[in-house]
Amino acid sequence: MLSPTTESLIARVSTGRRAERLVAILDMITERGTISLTDLSDGLGISAATARRDLSDLADQNLIVRTHGGATALERGGHEIPVALRDTRFQEAKRAIARAMVRRLPTGRYVVALSGGTTTASVARALANHRDITIVTNSLTIANLLSSNADVRLAMTGGFLRPQSLELVGALAESTFNAVNVGTAVLGADGVSAQAGVTTHxxxxxxxxRAMVVKAQRTVVVADGSKIGNVAMAQVADMDQVELLITDSSADPTELERLRAAGVQIVIADQE
Known part of the structure; x- marks a missing residue:
């Protein structure tokens, strides 16, 4: 079951435009550290009442700290945008990455593991016409996307639900990945860097x-350019465990060179 605050946010984000605005507010607060209602209203061209409501919703999700007349960023470094908002970002890049990923899967019977995330969800959508494929996932979002596709065999892990990402995690999920043989593990990420590897919040x-990666014959990371060079709190995999990174042309070229030097193949999806 989703937490009440997560359900409230999902219910209130009724349009893509509002979701994009909430993400923009998070980015502004993260960049400046603090912001006033006046600056927010002027910067986004919205009314004070709209700005006040948006800040209250973000504070309810523990993404910001509400103050008199504005808001401040949380003291901890980096915010994790809820899955209800993430899918509005970099949509064209994610679709291009997904198409590039699917082109690199073999035809015929094959097992793919998909982690949670909006880019891996785009991969799931791109698999709509792929036959004789088995998908193993711990993502409720991906399971829902594939549930009506009769040509895809779908296996879900058990585990405890993490509301921020709608993923099942913990020992039950790990035991499912430990019990299957996977051809390709497709990982989303909050950060990808040559030094820190693949990381998440x-x-x-x-x-x-990590259990998914260990059981896979190969691991592919799918991440838009905003994730390249970022480092989140927890490591999923070292870069020597990753065969291929599929990203887009907005990625930092210096960091891509470091990743190539570490032995990772790079595909720039929107230049194919």
Whole structure:
């Protein structure tokens, strides 16, 4: 079951435009540290009442700290945008990455493991016409996307639900990944860097996805350019465990060179 605050946010984000605005507010607060209602209203061209309501919703999700007349960023470094908001970002890049990923899967019977995330969800959508494929996932979002596709065999892990990402995590999820043989593990990420590897915001989620990597014959990371060079709290995999990174042309070229030097193949999806 989703937490009440998560359900409230999902219910209130009724349009893509509002979701994009909430993400923009998070980015502004993270960049400046603090912001006033006046600056927010002027910067986004919205009314004070709208700005006040948006800040209240974000504070309810523990993404910001509400103050008199504005808001401040949380003291901890980096915010994790809830899955209800993430899918509005970099949509064209994610679709291109997904198409590039699917082109690199073999035809015929094959097992693919998909972690949670909006880019891996795009991969799931792109698999709509792929036959004789088995998908193993711990993501409720991906399971829902594939549930009506008769040509895809779908296996879900058990585990405890993490509301921020709608992923099942923990020992039950890990035991499912430990019990199957996977051809390709497709990982989303909050950060990808040559030094820190593939990282995410939550340690339990990282440990669950690590079990997926260990059982796979190869691991592919799918991440838009905003994730390249970032480092989140918990490591999922070292870069020497990753065969291929599929990203887009907005990725930092210097960091891509470091990743190539570490032995990772790079595909720039929107230049294919």
């Amino acid at each position: 939550d340690e339990t989620e990282a440990r669950t996805n």
